[in-house]
Amino acid sequence: SKTLRLILGDQLNSKHSWFTEIDPNVTYLMMEMRQETDYVTHHIQKVVGFFLAMRTFAKELKSSGHQVIYYQLDNSENKQNLKDQLSYLIQKENFTQFEYLLPDEYRLDQMLQEICDKLFISSRAIDTEHFLTDRNFLQDFFKGKKNYLMETFYREMRKKYDILMDGKEPMTGQWNYDQDNRQALKDKKLLRKAKIHPKDATEIAEMLKNSGVKTIGTLDTENFPWPISRAESLEILDYFCDHLLPNFGTYQDALTTWDPYLFHSRLSFSLNTKLISPLEVVQKVEAYWKAHQDQISIAQVEGFIRQIIGWREYMRGIYWAKMPDFAQLNFFDHERKLPDWFWTGKTKMNCLSQSIGQSIDHAYAHHIQRLMVTGNFALLAGINPDEVDQWYLGIYIDAIEWVEITNTRGMSQFADGGIVGTKPYVSSANYIKKQGNYCDHCAYDHKEKLGAKACPFNSLYWHFYARNREKLEKNPRIGMMYRTWDKMGNKQEILDQAESYLDRLDEL
Ligand code: FAD
Numbered sequence: 001s002k003t004l005r006l007i008l009g010d011q012l013n014s015k016h017s018w019f020t021e022i023d024p025n026v027t028y029l030m031m032e033m034r035q036e037t038d039y040v041t042h043h044i045q046k047v048v049g050f051f052l053a054m055r056t057f058a059k060e061l062k063s064s065g066h067q068v069i070y071y072q073l074d075n076s077e078n079k080q081n082l083k084d085q086l087s088y089l090i091q092k093e094n095f096t097q098f099e100y101l102l103p104d105e106y107r108l109d110q111m112l113q114e115i116c117d118k119l120f121i122s123s124r125a126i127d128t129e130h131f132l133t134d135r136n137f138l139q140d141f142f143k144g145k146k147n148y149l150m151e152t153f154y155r156e157m158r159k160k161y162d163i164l165m166d167g168k169e170p171m172t173g174q175w176n177y178d179q180d181n182r183q184a185l186k187d188k189k190l191l192r193k194a195k196i197h198p199k200d201a202t203e204i205a206e207m208l209k210n211s212g213v214k215t216i217g218t219l220d221t222e223n224f225p226w227p228i229s230r231a232e233s234l235e236i237l238d239y240f241c242d243h244l245l246p247n248f249g250t251y252q253d254a255l256t257t258w259d260p261y262l263f264h265s266r267l268s269f270s271l272n273t274k275l276i277s278p279l280e281v282v283q284k285v286e287a288y289w290k291a292h293q294d295q296i297s298i299a300q301v302e303g304f305i306r307q308i309i310g311w312r313e314y315m316r317g318i319y320w321a322k323m324p325d326f327a328q329l330n331f332f333d334h335e336r337k338l339p340d341w342f343w344t345g346k347t348k349m350n351c352l353s354q355s356i357g358q359s360i361d362h363a364y365a366h367h368i369q370r371l372m373v374t375g376n377f378a379l380l381a382g383i384n385p386d387e388v389d390q391w392y393l394g395i396y397i398d399a400i401e402w403v404e405i406t407n408t409r410g411m412s413q414f415a416d417g418g419i420v421g422t423k424p425y426v427s428s429a430n431y432i433k434k435q436g437n438y439c440d441h442c443a444y445d446h447k448e449k450l451g452a453k454a455c456p457f458n459s460l461y462w463h464f465y466a467r468n469r470e471k472l473e474k475n476p477r478i479g480m481m482y483r484t485w486d487k488m489g490n491k492q493e494i495l496d497q498a499e500s501y502l503d504r505l506d507e508l
Pocket residue numbers: 263264265266267268269271272304307308311312313315365366367368370371375392393396398399400403404405407408411412
């Protein structure tokens with residue numbers, strides 16, 4: 001028999017059981033495809049990152065003795081899509097068996113099932129051996145329940161994998177330290193430079209240009225900054241433990257003009273391409289903390305671990321429980337177009353110009369920039385969630401639909417009507433001011449709701465609640481907002497101010 005095994009660009013798990021033995025009857029297939037560069041307009045660093053990581057992975061497989069067929073994007077035999085490439089190759093090389101790893105995207109899952117249905121040879125799909133839960137775990141775990149509570153799931157993961165546990169109880173007696181983790185950064189000296197592995201990306205950048213692949217964002221071709229191998233990813237993880245973990249939780253939600261990464265790990269690309277596994281990351285961080293308990297508080301560590309075994313795994317469960325319908329949800333019937341400055345960062349609103357600007361420059365923004373700056377604004381302004389999704393799916397180095405759409409359409413835009421979150425994440429300028437220094441350098445006044453210099457967030461915030469009253473008033477976590485609103489004296493002026501901003505979003 002002769003087996004062909006497909007490895008997709010986000011399946012670079014060298015620890016997978018596929019690779020434990022060298023089998024001369026097995027050939028691995030990897031390919032750069034227009035199908036993948038073109039399904040959305042990606043950030044140039046994202047395309048380069050994927051291709052560099054894939055090429056490195058293929059090289060490593062070959063040097064450990066495996067047979068690999070690798071199609072670069074500019075190879076003349078590259079059919080640029082899975083279906084044609086697979087049927088071409090299977091016939092040409094007389095493969096008798098086709099195997100693939102379960103994709104994380106619904107789109108690719110469907111595509112591969114359809115391809116296999118039509119193949120004349122036998123085929124099978126197997127697990128990627130990356131996640132802590134399988135696709136349907138969340139759905140089964142919450143069977144019969146109306147809401148899928150993240151916290152309940154997270155505690156189950158803590159127990160199941162014995163992470164930060166003291167027998168059956170959480171270590172130190174408390175499950176969640178979110179309350180302690182909300183500070184603004186006041187002292188610049190605490191910051192540490194991100195660990196960068198600069199590498200030359202000229203060849204891939206040229207190839208993309210010559211092939212006419214459309215991208216967004218910028219790239220310093222000689223200094224591509226993201227980890228592209230398992231070894232580099234492990235170095236980033238070590239660096240995180242040594243230098244960033246001690247302050248991670250405390251400043252997790254901070255907003256600042258001083259640094260694009262703060263104390264965040266920059267591990268999302270490595271995790272999402274499976275160069276490293278979620279379990280090894282959290283086990284390493286837990287062990288590091290145990291050895292340095294005198295220097296690092298549990299709040300830092302718990303905050304980090306919750307993101308990975310809680311949120312990340314939970315979002316994946318939501319995705320498989322709710323797709324494909326999830327991608328169509330638009331609870332508020334929002335239809336506005338995304339303002340043009342989302343693609344340039346050129347807005348007078350400093351928080352948005354900073355968060356978008358660094359996304360364009362680094363293909364990165366941390367969670368609170370995504371949720372409480374760009375996402376918050378898009379929701380307040382009533383932007384169509386399809387447009388919001390396209391933006392988030394393209395711009396970030398770590399954007400893959402299963403984790404992008406659940407965060408964007410679900411958590412950030414509440415377009416799912418409350419599957420992921422119990423209430424919409426919206427705020428006025430007050431929150432952004434509290435979390436850092438954006439408002440200190442802004443053309444708008446964060447204290448004002450009315451007048452030419454009034455921060456747009458302030459009137460749009462009330463406009464959002466007023467226009468969605470019917471849909472939100474009954475939510476027990478929101479009812480109080482309406483009592484405050486009803487008591488406010490200048491309601492019509494606030495709504496008029498918001499309308500005037502909505503009429504000229506592109507000029508803000
Ligand atoms: P850290 O802050 O160091 O966190 C560690 C790890 O925890 C991350 O690498 C990530 O794997 C995981 N994590 C943290 N928060 C989440 C979350 N909410 N959901 C899932 N995993 C999480 N993350 C993506 O990986 N891909 C996306 O496309 C994506 N889109 C997002 C869109 C919006 C609107 C929002 C609000 C969040 C999105 N996130 C996404 C989640 C989160 O913002 C990023 O995972 C994080 O900013 C990546 O940076 P980091 O590795 O430095 O994270």
